[in-house]
Amino acid sequence: MERAGIRDVAAAAGVSITTVSDALNGKGRLPDETRSKVREVAERLGYRPSAAARTLRTGRSGLIGLTVTTYGQEPFTFTEFAYFAEMARAATSAALTRGYALVVLPATSRHDVWGNVALDGTVVIDPSDHDPMVAELYRQGLPVVSDGKPGNCPVTAWVDNDHAAAVMGILDHLAEAGARRIGLLTGTSTDTYTRLSTEAYLGWCHRVGQEPLYEAYPAHDPCAGAVAADRLLARPDRPDAVYGLFDPNGTDLLAAARRYGLRVPEELLLVCCSESDVYSTTEPPITTLSLKPQRIGTTVVNLLIDAIEGTGTAVGGDHPTGQLMPTELIVRRSSQRRPPRTTVSPPRDPGED
Amino acid sequence: MERAGIRDVAAAAGVSITTVSDALNGKGRLPDETRSKVREVAERLGYRPSAAARTLRTGRSGLIGLTVTTYGQEPFTFTEFAYFAEMARAATSAALTRGYALVVLPATSRHDVWGNVALDGTVVIDPSDHDPMVAELYRQGLPVVSDGKPGNCPVTAWVDNDHAAAVMGILDHLAEAGARRIGLLTGTSTDTYTRLSTEAYLGWCHRVGQEPLYEAYPAHDPCAGAVAADRLLARPDRPDAVYGLFDPNGTDLLAAARRYGLRVPEELLLVCCSESDVYSTTEPPITTLSLKPQRIGTTVVNLLIDAIEGTGTAVGGDHPTGQLMPTELIVRRSSQRRPPRTTVSPPRDPGED
């Protein structure tokens, strides 16, 4: 059984190809009678227009890319952190409601998948400085919107959290809870998130006159995270509060605290950046900073589609539009010296240790 | 700056279009000299072949779909359970290593995204009985591989866990730990997973002469899960062990047990099906059944690509190849009356992940 083409429909309906195309796409000037007849015939023949031909003709594929940086050998590590999973989900959903489909692509791969997929534009997550791939895409005239303020590569637009404000908010929050020496668990890579957050921390320290206490580790290596957490708490000038920039830092720090016999929050205040709800059930529950990835994903996709539909290949000059989105601090027991008013919550289990 | 086409390359290199195509794709009979010259010119002009044109000509887009059923109003709920997230990640990765990109599509959506994307084939997660979309895709000659044994819709191939064996294994495990009345928390929908698991439970009960004790709820509603867990433990003929078919059941059951003052595992044995590692840190840690979504995702994609590349549009007759994959029971404290012997090394798992 051969797939029916537009020609077959035209022949069966006794009209021309033009008429079929116009009737099905709601264009041209046709009486409703003709329109509905063509539709009926098309339906009967099970006609599906060829997406490839349409794309070739119109220059629009209805596909947008979601690029995530791959770390080292790992072929593909999105959803490694809940942030990516949530962000990808929201982005997919947002794309679909506007009639676009989203295809997840790694920044680099063995095969040249990029060349084989017709994209109308791309979302890029946390591009590194001078990212060559982003530059190449942009050069081709493809709209590129980045999640994370781009360091030094041209993009059509970008969206980011106000990381500096978020970090300072957390540090203030911890200081208010009585912290004197706040430590930071940070990363070694050069992405915007890590850089801005660390700078904000250093700036804050300088302002309040605290000596910086931080450990940096390669964020993509979960093992290194545990080691760094341990190192931070093992220092002679041990901090009395720690903020961890990455998702697993909370449990790692909690484990390290237990190893050193530090009670949380009495002797150590803890906050980490995470989208996982695991931290609502740890002992004690850990205060987290949510970057609101759903909102980011939705915004990024909508900006991208605006750019695609707005001016076609929009090369909007040297000043890409940026947008800062708010974060949300979810305060739990780990960052409060005084436990929250006991509600009717489940009894605290002393548990083993 | 116009995008360079194959014609421009041909003109600049002083050869014909054919030669350029052959040179770049490694076909035809050309001396290495010509080949490298063409490559160089193409590189200099920044030539990127049009994916749309290639797709139109060859009939291959290099794109495969990943379809997930949408429940009710929720626009898009994959990654709702860790299973989907892991499965999607593995599938994407597997597709990419074979040069394909994967696009996530909902079973239904407002816009007809299906018609606008050229797919070489589709992976369908847990199709419902007589799924109309699957039938339509199959009718179009598109290879369809399903995750979950298809109830009554034609597919090219399918992959599934041996759910019956898994459930019986768990029930035996619980009985061995001393359970006399094992309850089940199950779903109300008609997908294969729910159906097979429930049937296996009922069969087991019948065999050992236990009266079935189960509660069913709409699995897509997280709130309903907590209610159902509560209901199950509130029954006059309260079970002394429960297996929950869905990811959140573990915490829900644990919360319900606390409400009724039941100690786990002393008075209530608990197992649930989940891919989340949350259950290794609950109090007590909960025994989980892993369906190994990574392996499923990889297998499904590879089967699909085999079908795509094998015979083109393979309509392999009435007997789609099926494949049953093993599950893994991760035994933790919640299902053992006697705490596990403390070993120095992790229990067993030399295998890959």
Added chain:
DNA sequence: TGTTCATGGAGAAACGTATCTGCGGAGCTA
């Protein structure tokens, strides 16, 4: 010298759609 064969490459036909252009006829006006 004529035949065969391998080599290197050119020409042109698709692939299936969207859309620009144009054409006959009907209705209306002058």
Added chain:
DNA sequence: TAGCTCCGCAGATACGTTTCTCCATGAACA
């Protein structure tokens, strides 16, 4: 009746590849 407008539709072209067919050339061989 000529001229004009608008309607309803058909023809033809272009989108950028891949690939089938086929031609020219020179060398090897009888």
